[in-house]
Amino acid sequence: MVSFLGTELLGAFSMLFTFLLVYGIVWGLLTFRKPFGDSKGLYSIVSLMMAFLVVISNTARMFIEFITPWFLALAIFCFLIIIVVSMFADVDWLKVISMSNVHTWIIILAMIILLAGLAYTFGQTALTAQTGTPTPDVVPVYDENGDIVPGDVVYTDSGLPMPGRVGPTSTGNFQTNLVNTIVHPKVLGLALIFLLSALVVYFLSKPASI
Numbered sequence: 001m002v003s004f005l006g007t008e009l010l011g012a013f014s015m016l017f018t019f020l021l022v023y024g025i026v027w028g029l030l031t032f033r034k035p036f037g038d039s040k041g042l043y044s045i046v047s048l049m050m051a052f053l054v055v056i057s058n059t060a061r062m063f064i065e066f067i068t069p070w071f072l073a074l075a076i077f078c079f080l081i082i083i084v085v086s087m088f089a090d091v092d093w094l095k096v097i098s099m100s101n102v103h104t105w106i107i108i109l110a111m112i113i114l115l116a117g118l119a120y121t122f123g124q125t126a127l128t129a130q131t132g133t134p135t136p137d138v139v140p141v142y143d144e145n146g147d148i149v150p151g152d153v154v155y156t157d158s159g160l161p162m163p164g165r166v167g168p169t170s171t172g173n174f175q176t177n178l179v180n181t182i183v184h185p186k187v188l189g190l191a192l193i194f195l196l197s198a199l200v201v202y203f204l205s206k207p208a209s210i
Contacts, residue, residue: 014061018065022064023048030047031043059121059122062120063121066116066121070113070117168180169184
């Protein structure tokens with residue numbers, strides 16, 4: 001998937017944009033929360049080091065370059081909604097933004113973007129780390145007219161993972177067993193059920209607003 005910061009025009013400046021973004025966010029959070037008092041010099045040094053660590057890490061930089069355009073698109077979408085609604089109604093947006101329901105949906109959308117970023121960043125790495133399952137080598141089968149017969153596939157075992165096949169969890173390699181357990185469909189399905197159950201309990205336990 002091509003990200004906005006990974007385009008040819010901005011590709012040369014992606015590291016600079018990532019550095020400035022991380023530096024600004026960390027510095028803003030530190031100066032807002034003030035965990036060490038009013039020491040802005042210390043906050044600048046910490047922000048600078050965090051930005052350097054993120055820039056030199058390809059994985060962290062790839063994650064930020066993926067989620068940044070999506071958060072920007074979400075912010076622009078919300079801003080356009082505010083403009084359109086304000087044209088037809090007089091709404092106190094400060095009161096609307098302070099409502100807990102709005103906070104909940106913002107957090108849910110942010111979590112979806114973060115999960116998509118994690119899948120984009122670590123998905124292929126997790127797939128290649130899952131060993132012990134066969135990889136299909138598709139060999140087309142032709143009929144008498146020279147047309148490819150759909151559905152006829154010949155599989156050969158090359159030791160790499162094949163999508164849709166579950167890897168063994170009883171090998172002699174702990175990392176292989178751990179990765180195959182985490183990406184097992186039953187484990188992923190159980191995690192999704194827990195997440196949906198938590199959201200259902202949260203919304204049902206909230207008092208009804210009139």
